[in-house]
Amino acid sequence: MKAWICLNYGGPEVLTLETRRKPVPKDNEVLIRICATTVASGDMRVRTLKMPRGFGLIARLVFGVTRPRQPILGAELAGTVEAVGRFVTTWKPGDAVIGFPGAAMGCHAEYRVMAADKPIAPKPANLSFEEAASLCFGGTTALHFLRRAGLKAGESLLVIGASGAVGSAMVQLASHMGARVTGVTSTRNIDLVRSLGAQAVIDYTRQDFAEADETYDIVADTVGASSFAKCLPVLNEHGRYLGVSADLPGLFARPVGTKRSIAGPASERPEDVLELARLAEAGVLKPVIDRIYGFSQIADAHAHVETGHKRGSVVVSITSGS
Numbered sequence: 001m002k003a004w005i006c007l008n009y010g011g012p013e014v015l016t017l018e019t020r021r022k023p024v025p026k027d028n029e030v031l032i033r034i035c036a037t038t039v040a041s042g043d044m045r046v047r048t049l050k051m052p053r054g055f056g057l058i059a060r061l062v063f064g065v066t067r068p069r070q071p072i073l074g075a076e077l078a079g080t081v082e083a084v085g086r087f088v089t090t091w092k093p094g095d096a097v098i099g100f101p102g103a104a105m106g107c108h109a110e111y112r113v114m115a116a117d118k119p120i121a122p123k124p125a126n127l128s129f130e131e132a133a134s135l136c137f138g139g140t141t142a143l144h145f146l147r148r149a150g151l152k153a154g155e156s157l158l159v160i161g162a163s164g165a166v167g168s169a170m171v172q173l174a175s176h177m178g179a180r181v182t183g184v185t186s187t188r189n190i191d192l193v194r195s196l197g198a199q200a201v202i203d204y205t206r207q208d209f210a211e212a213d214e215t216y217d218i219v220a221d222t223v224g225a226s227s228f229a230k231c232l233p234v235l236n237e238h239g240r241y242l243g244v245s246a247d248l249p250g251l252f253a254r255p256v257g258t259k260r261s262i263a264g265p266a267s268e269r270p271e272d273v274l275e276l277a278r279l280a281e282a283g284v285l286k287p288v289i290d291r292i293y294g295f296s297q298i299a300d301a302h303a304h305v306e307t308g309h310k311r312g313s314v315v316v317s318i319t320s321g322s
Contacts (some may be wrong), residue, residue, distance in 0.1 A: 003109035004298045005071045009049045012299040012306070020072075023113040027085040030116055032099060034079040036133035037107040039293075039301040039314045040165060043073040046105070047302065052224055054248025074107030076100050078123055078133035079319075088116045096123040098277060100136035102268035108298060110318060119273040124281035131287040132280070134313035138165030139276040139285065141222075142173050144266035145242045149218050153178025158209060158216045158234070161223030162198060163189035165313045166244055168288040170220055171196040176284050182216070184209050189311060192288070210234055220244060228253040228261040235259045288312025295319075 001022045008014045025031040045051055046068055051059045063069055081095040091097070099112070100119040106112050114120055119140075123132045151157065157174050161167040162183030174181050175197030182200040183193035190201045202209050210230055217239055219231045224245030231241050243250045243263035253261035279285040290311040293301040295318045305314050 001110040002295070003072050004074075006047055006068050006073055007071055008067050009047065011048070012302040014047065015299050015302065017296070017298075020109070022111055025083055025085045025088075025113050027087045028115055028117070029085045029113045030081050030088055030091050030097075030120070031083040031111060031113050032077065032079045032097060033082045033111055034077045034107060034109065034318050035129035036078045036318060037074045037316050038076055038134055038137060038165075039073075039108075039298065039305050039316060040075055040137045041305060042075055042103075042137065043105075043108075044302060044305045046073060048306070052245055052247040052250075058248075070105045072106045072109050074105055074109070075102050076133055076136040077107040077112060078129040082111070084116070090116050091120070096129075097121065098123050098132050098135060098273065100140060100268060100273050102136075102140075103265075108316070117270065119268055119270045121270075121274045121277040124277050126281055126283070127287065130292055130315045130317055131289065132277075134165070134287045134289055134315055135276045135280055135285070136273055138167075138169040138313065139173070140268060140272045141166045141244060141266040142170035143272050143275065145220060145244055145262065146170065146174060146177070148262050149220075149240045149242055151177055151179055151218060154180070155217040156180045156182070156215075156236075158182045158184065158214075158219045159198070160184045160209070160219070160221040160225050162193045162196075162201070163288070163311045164222055165288075165310075166222040167220075168193075168196055168312050169285065170222065171198050172285050173279075176279070179218075182209075182214070186309075192311065196286070196288070215239075218242065221246075228256075232256055232259060290314050292317055 157179045163185045181198045183198035220242035222244045228241045238258045241261045246263035292315045
């Protein structure tokens with residue numbers, strides 16, 4: 001099979017297209033022929049080791065000291081089941097699925113094996129493979145932090161980075177849960193964020209949300225543009241700050257009165273992927289796709305993600321689903 005390999009840390013030029021052995025599923029695994037994947041911010045961070053402040057050494061220990069321990073990046077996929085292990089009863093060849101290996105990566109290739117009990121769900125019938133491939137990274141992260149915050153209907157939520165993969169999912173999911181959502185984004189993305197369900201939008205190029213008169217029950221920073229300390233004045237009593245991209249000091253931020261910070265890695269739960277697929281099929285969660293690249297253009301996709309100005313997801317189309 002063809003796979004994009006990252007053997008060193010650095011710019012997009014470190015990526016090379018190579019031929020690797022096609023995986024064979026074990027007894028409890030499924031072999032998925034990948035039709036589409038994404039290049040997410042997480043892929044860019046692993047390739048470059050550009051991590052939030054304080055995580056540089058930790059990242060090397062986790063991902064590889066001198067080079068990525070997992071050379072095939074890519075955290076999410078959409079494709080069709082090609083083969084199953086002898087103990088697998090939940091999937092059969094031909095099933096259209098989405099999968100989320102998450103931190104295990106391995107999706108920038110033509111095939112990937114996953115254990116049958118890992119985050120795999122039926123592909124929503126109303127979505128293309130390219131659309132479906134973009135659901136998991138942003139969606140599972142948004143679900144994780146909204147769940148930890150204990151979001152309730154009627155609460156107010158400020159989403160910083162509302163047009164990104166995590167932010168666009170969080171705006172939609174929180175609106176569906178009955179929250180009053182305000183999005184922070186740039187001028188060109190105002191209409192997009194409103195269309196996702198935000199009741200109000202702040203253009204950060206013209207206004208600092210921290211200087212506005214509004215306060216919120218929850219502030220979610222999906223891009224690492226703020227901090228718990230900066231957001232304290234705009235948090236209501238018992239308010240929660242969600243540091244989705246928190247730096248190391250932010251990870252250990254202590255509560256201030258009744259206000260608290262929530263940070264740390266998002267969980268990768270099979271039930272969350274199933275829920276995202278259900279919501280997408282119901283039309284509640286709509287994929288936001290910036291650009292679609294061909295498989296041979298993954299380096300270009302990485303370069304675009306590295307600009308820090310993508311809208312929603314950057315998708316890579318690998319093979320047709322037929």
